[in-house]
Amino acid sequence: MSHDHDHDHSELSDVELRVRALETLLTDKGYIDPPALDALIETYETKVGPKNGAMVVAKAWTDPEYHARLMSDATAAIAELGFVGRQGEHMVAVENTPGTHNMVVCTLCSCYPWTVLGLPPVWYKSAPYRSRAVRDPRGVLSEFGVTLSDETEIKVWDSTAEVRYLVVPQRPAGTEGWDEAQLAALVSRDSMIGTGLALAPSERESAA
Amino acid sequence: MNGAQDLGGQMGFGPIELEENEPNFHAKWEERAFALTLAMGATGTWNIDTSRFARESLPPPVYLSSSYYKIWTLGLENLLVNHGLVSEEELRTGVSVTPAKPLNRVVKADEVAGILAKGGPVDRPQQQPARFKVGDRIRTKRMNPEHHTRLPRYARDTPGTIETVHGVHVFPDTNSRKLGEQPTWLYGVVFKGTDIWGDDSDPKLTVRLDLWEPYLDLA
Numbered sequence: 009m010s011h012d013h014d015h016d017h018s019e020l021s022d023v024e025l026r027v028r029a030l031e032t033l034l035t036d037k038g039y040i041d042p043p044a045l046d047a048l049i050e051t052y053e054t055k056v057g058p059k060n061g062a063m064v065v066a067k068a069w070t071d072p073e074y075h076a077r078l079m080s081d082a083t084a085a086i087a088e089l090g091f092v093g094r095q096g097e098h099m100v101a102v103e104n105t106p107g108t109h110n111m112v113v114c115t116l117c118s119c120y121p122w123t124v125l126g127l128p129p130v131w132y133k134s135a136p137y138r139s140r141a142v143r144d145p146r147g148v149l150s151e152f153g154v155t156l157s158d159e160t161e162i163k164v165w166d167s168t169a170e171v172r173y174l175v176v177p178q179r180p181a182g183t184e185g186w187d188e189a190q191l192a193a194l195v196s197r198d199s200m201i202g203t204g205l206a207l208a209p210s211e212r213e214s215a216a
Numbered sequence: 217m218n219g220a221q222d223l224g225g226q227m228g229f230g231p232i233e234l235e236e237n238e239p240n241f242h243a244k245w246e247e248r249a250f251a252l253t254l255a256m257g258a259t260g261t262w263n264i265d266t267s268r269f270a271r272e273s274l275p276p277p278v279y280l281s282s283s284y285y286k287i288w289t290l291g292l293e294n295l296l297v298n299h300g301l302v303s304e305e306e307l308r309t310g311v312s313v314t315p316a317k318p319l320n321r322v323v324k325a326d327e328v329a330g331i332l333a334k335g336g337p338v339d340r341p342q343q344q345p346a347r348f349k350v351g352d353r354i355r356t357k358r359m360n361p362e363h364h365t366r367l368p369r370y371a372r373d374t375p376g377t378i379e380t381v382h383g384v385h386v387f388p389d390t391n392s393r394k395l396g397e398q399p400t401w402l403y404g405v406v407f408k409g410t411d412i413w414g415d416d417s418d419p420k421l422t423v424r425l426d427l428w429e430p431y432l433d434l435a
Contacts, residue, residue, distance in 0.1 A: 023245060023249075023283075023285075023286050023289060024243070024244075024245040026289060026293075027245040027248050027249045027252070027289055028245070028248075028310070029307070029309070029310030030252060030289070030292070030293065030307070030310070031248055031252060032310050033302060033306055033307070033310050033311070033312055034252065034256070034296075034302075036311075036312040037301070037302065037312050037316040038316050038322065039256065039259065039301065039316065039319060039322060040252065040255045040256065040322065040323070041255075041322055041323065041324050041325065043324075043325035044251075044255055044323045044324055044325045044327070044328055045248060045251035045252065045255055046251075046325065047325040047326075047328035047329070048250070048251040048254050048255065048328055048332075049241075049247045049248075049250065049251050051328065051329070051332060052240055052250075053240060053241075092333055092335070093332045093333040093334060093335040094331075094332045094333075094334075094335040094336065095335070096335065097335045097336065097337040097338070098337070098338070098339065098382070098385075113224075115222070115223050115224030115368050115370075116221055116222060116223075116224075116268075116272075116366060116368055117221060117268055117271070117272075118284065126240065127240045127250075129235070129238045130233070130235065130238065130242075130283075130284065131232050131233055131234055131235075133284040134229075134232070134233070134284070135223055135226070135229040135280060136229040136230055136231060136232045136233070137232050138223040138224065139223040139224065139225065139226040139227065139229050140229075140232075141224075142224045142225060142370065142412075142423050143224070143225045143370075143412075143413055143417075144418070145418070145421060146418060148232065151231060151232050151234070152232075152234070158420070159420070160420060161420045161421075161422070162418065162420055162421050162422070163422050163423075163424060164421065164422070164423045164424065165424050166224065166368070166371075166423060166424065166425045167426070168366045168367070168368065168425045168426050168427065169366060169382070169385060169388075169402055169426035169427075169428070170338045170385060170386075171382060171402075171404075171426050
């Protein structure tokens with residue numbers, strides 16, 4: 009698939025032209041319907057994202073029975089909140105404790121729990137994270153500003169099959185009596201991948 | 217295959233580049249590349265394992281120097297050509313000169329929500345009992361297939377322990393080659409960091425992978 013270059017192209021403009029030509033061609037062939045592409049993009053821009061996962065985590069923090077269901081059958085428990093479908097067909101929730109930290113990666117591609125976190129950030133799909141997460145998770149975490157005690161066990165989950173992992177971070181101190189909506193605001197995307205921790209109440213105030 | 221996609225444990229890629237408040241897409245073409253890939257996937261002409269193999273079959277210098285949606289674009293182009301849906305010439309010009317091939321389905325906008333909600337579960341009814349049970353000590357195979365596989369190099373020929381029996385799932389190694397789903401038992405396997413990386417490993421590290429029965433032998 010060579011491209012003849014008679015003048016300088018940035019990679020961006022080259023790939024931009026390529027994608028545009030591809031869409032035109034596939035439309036002309038009748039293989040795709042462009043409004044369906046718009047609907048696909050719209051779904052992940054507006055409907056699916058880490059707010060979904062944050063609701064799951066906040067509910068697990070406040071509702072012991074829901075927590076038990078999430079830990080025993082995450083797919084069904086997450087479906088209770090209406091989050092179902094593509095890249096969330098087989099969900100497993102893994103929980104951080106004072107002595108254990110979980111972190112999720114896909115070393116082979118970009119597997120990620122779309123139903124609860126939306127589409128993965130660029131760093132999750134890129135070589136630096138994918139190469140190091142399984143070998144040097146503490147070094148990776150330090151780049152995210154997270155330092156764990158040397159005594160903390162680190163469990164790294166490499167998503168090699170269609171099972172998708174959601175990390176349930178530890179509930180921050182000082183949130184006793186908070187409701188689900190307040191708690192959900194503390195649950196960052198990274199805390200559910202395991203490259204971050206849930207925000208402390210003070211961090212939330214300074215972020216707001 | 218031992219392609220550029222098999223990144224676990226490789227070195228020299230530098231720091232992780234973080235972006236505050238990162239958008240889903242960094243350019244319009246990324247949105248279109250994403251949606252084109254999903255829409256063509258939904259035609260049922262190939263499966264998710266075939267499309268992963270198309271991406272990891274890109275030459276390593278191309279794979280490693282391309283952004284992720286560029287990898288998707290190049291992978292999609294290869295799938296389209298390999299399945300006879302478009303020609304190289306048509307890709308280059310963007311102009312259709314050969315008749316379209318009939319597809320199983322063409323996704324319409326009002327079908328998108330239903331298709332995404334349905335997803336593509338890969339669990340299948342069990343046909344034979346599981347060979348391993350929780351707690352069994354196993355060793356992953358030493359293997360270097362040229363076809364698609366989901367046992368990364370860093371975890372080959374390595375002792376581990378069965379932690380979870382997930383059930384019977386579609387086997388990517390055959391499904392990617394259109395040799396059928398051949399559903400097979402899938403296990404959650406835990407490995408000690410030191411068994412994978414040696415004495416230099418973080419002593420508190422364990423790594424878990426989901427692995428199919430044909431990748432494993434009893435230790």
